[in-house]
Amino acid sequence: MKLSVLDQSPILSGMNPHEAFQQTKELAKLTDRLGYHRFWVSEHHSTESLAGSSPEILAAHLAAHTENIRIGTGGVLLPHYSSYKVAESFRVLETLHPSRIDLGVGRAPGGMPNVNLALNGGSVPNVEGYPGQIEELMAYLHGQDPHGMDIYATPRGETSPPIWMLGSSGTSARLAADLGVSYSFAHFINGRGGTRAVERYFNYFTPSMQQSEPNANVSIFVVCADSDGHAEYLASSLDLALLKIEQGGKNNYFPTPEEALQYPYSHFEEQRIQENRNRMIVGSVEKVKEEIQELAQIYHVDEIIVNTIVTPFEDRLRSYELLAEAFELRQTETTNLKNSGNY
Template identity: 35%
Template sequence: MVPLSVLDLAPIVEGSDAAQALRNTLDLAQHAERWGYRRYWLAEHHNMDGVACSATAVLVGHVAGGTRSIRVGSGGVMLPNHAPLVVAEQFGTLATLYPGRIDLGLGRAPGTDGLTARALRRHLASEHEDAFPQDVLELQAYLGDVQPRQPVRAIPGTGTHVPIWLLGSSLYSAQLAAYLGLPFAFASHFAPDMLEQALHVYRSNYRPSTDWPRPHAMVGVNVIAADTDDEAARLFTSLQQRFLGMQRGQRGPLPKPIDPGLMETLWDPREKAGVQRMLAATAVGAPDTVARQLAAILDRTAADELIVAGAVHDHAARLRSYELLATLP
């Protein structure tokens, strides 16, 4: 098995609240560290009832402070929402507090709806979206070595060389990551359509950099493991219900699991096909079943690393899922 990392959206589950979600995040991170996961990443989302990770840098610091060795980072910070200097100061501070443990994954999408993006003071005019490459370069400069007569510096931040990753679900970030010689993570855990094409673009156009002489591709997958296939299928219905809600433009806390057969009463054929398409990069079942499904994904993608999302309603079952996954050969 390739190295495994954790992607956490700090899910707020039906019947619970954000405070418990954040306690669960730290608990899962501490377990993931003991189980040998390489990274623990948190994703920026805003104005969503079902996730508690809006203040991503704050949560990264909380997790890093509650663990000892696992790398902690963003998967990702949505750069168009922020000034590059502010991000450099936040992650430069984190890297100063927790040297050698902080990653900075960057996305180009707002991570929210249009009205919330306006509330974040994000520029919405189309011409500003083209500033993403320049913002990445500016951020790299703030985190790199100070230059002679450099007028603006990130303090802390300068000289920390926080590793920057580009994240995406299309060809855009794949092309940019290749051009800049940066590692690339594809969000196939919810948007798998262009996965293999994006990886081909990234690898075939990669320009080696000092820090990354070879391309490094990380692939997002959903994994729900349990002691039996039937139990995993039941737990999986929470994620299926969430994605069904996305099809309908409805968001909310992560639903409780139901009998898998009842899913047929909730969706129509078009909705079912849409959910299945969005969840194509998913492994569900007992350990042997999950191992076979992940092997097929690795055969298709030749991923250097997998980052695993595991939306399970019950926290104990979520821990068990990640524990079982960590024991796969």
């Protein structure tokens, strides 16, 4: 089974955005060496606790500092942008790093409702045009001229980055199937109903110029530690952060476990935390490995994307190291980048 990474560049307590990006880069380099399959970064706007607002730029930086791991976006929020411009951005990335780039796309706002207006010149984006945008994007990526205007996405080349549609519902799954692109279900956003969505994707998949067979993966929050007790301690900060997001509060950073354990939870909040645990896998190496394998079997996929947000950062790195050991990922030696002074 393949393990991959989704990193949202969280700003931990006492840290700043520059440090958050440095941590994302360090994590990408580590997981590259450990043998993880892909590394995706997200798009969030006007969000104090998550630094990543331009995933295509961050992806370029990470691809330059890694050697083997696939680098991509999880994802570009397509309704805000021109399909042609997105295609050219990713044709540049693909030309720089052939066969290592993924283009994950989504249609969520990426922040509070006013973000839609700010990104679209004061107008609400045309979400209804999203399917057509993806078809247009795929055509440009593959060297076509979809509108007969003698316009092509450059630089053109032999390979094209695959489109991954990101979603947390059956609607997005069916759309990915109809358009013939890969599909990634966000279990870390919606902990219920995902198996039906992915099943729908497999059942209705239609071949496209991108691919002839369906391809799906699932992303989930994971906190892995040397013991169940320490994992629960670390996960308490994520529990509180998710609770505050649900309540509409403004998180300037991700809290520490100490802050989470001192928080005076109401009975309702404790229930919400338990419900949100459906979006996570938390525990020791043995427990986490077993639950990840069960998740993959339930979804009928061979790839799980891990999203770990804990503080301190060293425990985040340790969580990925423990998973790599548990699943016996094939570690690689990094030579070119090391010799060039990037390490």
